[in-house]
Amino acid sequence: MTLGMGMAATTYFIFLLVPVLILWYIYWRIKHQHMIDLAEQFPGPKGYPLIGNALLTVGSPHEMFKTALYLASEYHNIGRAWLGPRLVIGLADPRDVEIILSSHEHIEKAVEYKFFKPWFGNGLLISSGTTWKAHRKLIAPTFHLNILKGFIDLFNANSREVVKKLRQENGKTFDCHDHLSEATVEILLETVMGVSKKTQGKSGYDYAMAVMKMCAILHIRQVKIWLRPDWIFKFTTYQETQKKLLAMIHSLTEKVFEKKRKAFEDGIRGSLANVPEDILRKDVSVPDENIIENPLDGTMMFGQSVGIKDDLDGDVNVGDKKRYPFLETLIEAAKSGTQLTEEEVKNQVSTIMFEGHDTTAAASSFFLCLMGAHPDVQEKVHQEMYAIFGNSDRPVTYSDTLEMKYLERCLLETLRLYPPVPLIARKINQDVKLASGNYTVPAGCTVIIGTYVLHRNPDIYTNPDEFNPDNFLPERCIKRPYYAFIPFSAGPRGCVGRKYAILKLKVLLATIMRNFVVKSDASESEYKLQADIILKRQEGFKIRLEPKHLIS
């Protein structure tokens, strides 16, 4: 009897639900007719009513990555998909990419970034409007090259510590990403945050792991549309895990902020980290200031084409003003209370700790794997290191980094083939006419720029899947469209840590390459890449290291 009543109630409910869904669907179509019409112009897979192409997001991160690549090749750099009621337009033609990224109109992040909010609050990566503008204006000068040059000692000291740890792996096959993510967390703490890495009480590795797990949860929410609504998410185990991870991540933010605030109030300026005597340059107040920043003969400036200028380029007018690194500047601004609050400073700390570590950890891990997979290229890097340093184990100087032309080409080629941020997404608030064909992106949709696909466009790069550092010879760079290589994004919302990342990676990778020969059993075709917020190898970044015998 009870079972019969239960079944009747369920049948009744379904009878009611079906017409409600049909009515809602009709209403939704009428309301979004303009968007639907414009979407029809774009090629794309056939979808189902209500769910659209949401089934494409089923599968493991590696399977999703393969699906995305299949769609990109099928629809040749332009296409659309419906994730339920959300229209997503994928672009990978440099002409279209330029229209979106160079604009001051299309700077709002896509709704998919909102899942970062409990982590970053209104931090720079996800904020918008006047808050973003004001904070960007405050933060960009703290990544000015003259401030970054002052970090060279700390880059050296931490790179040497990485080498010490790597020596313990001698001859074994191991995942280099573990060591590199620990190191990048610690370097960030000691440079832009200006505190000792001991501040956190644990190793950078624990923090890095918590960040990786958080990213996995956020990514699941971005692609599995049924997990998007908060009222569903909170019934999943992900919610509980997210809470614990955020508690761990935010406790580091809190400690860093308190430590630095106290030091600032006590009148202490500069990093609280110790630099060993043998690395310390005597006069860090004028660190290599007169050296001209022009590392790739004027065709590529710290990972960006010279034709693209942003607020990190040229002479940011710091003049006589105090030049404080990132966290000191923000603490000072919070004290005046006009530009941002203490809570907002903490949001920026969380943002930079994420953006600044996982990206560079992925870039350096891919770099080492590629060295192992291409011994002929590695040999040339070793020769360059010998030409610069000979048999000396002296620390790297800023002018040395300008001499590392071949290593730089290898690094840029790594970022081309394996861009740590493989997708960039924007919310489009007004119709946008594209340049590559007769397409108009409708207002209200999400545009996804597929950096990974863009960087492997056969119309731009001959043998696009081949690792060839000569792709970054000045004469080749100059012939390419500016927006054909954008590992750091570009335009007003380009990466604020671009110059920091390139400088740090050069010191770190040069120090590793001076000490080791990298071996790898896996060829590139065996890499299982996974769709994630940051690009990774699903099987880990496995390499072996052999000590480098200095040439005599």
Ligand code: HEM
């Ligand atoms: C190889 C290393 C790096 C790569 C490939 C990279 C890439 C990117 C990309 C593609 C964006 C745009 C993201 C989007 O629009 O969704 C971005 C933004 C950003 N990056 Fe990086 N990044 C790197 C290192 C860093 C470092 C070291 C820092 C800080 C220390 C940093 C801080 C930021 C911030 C704060 C933003 C947001 C900027 C804004 O919206 O105004 N990044 N990065």
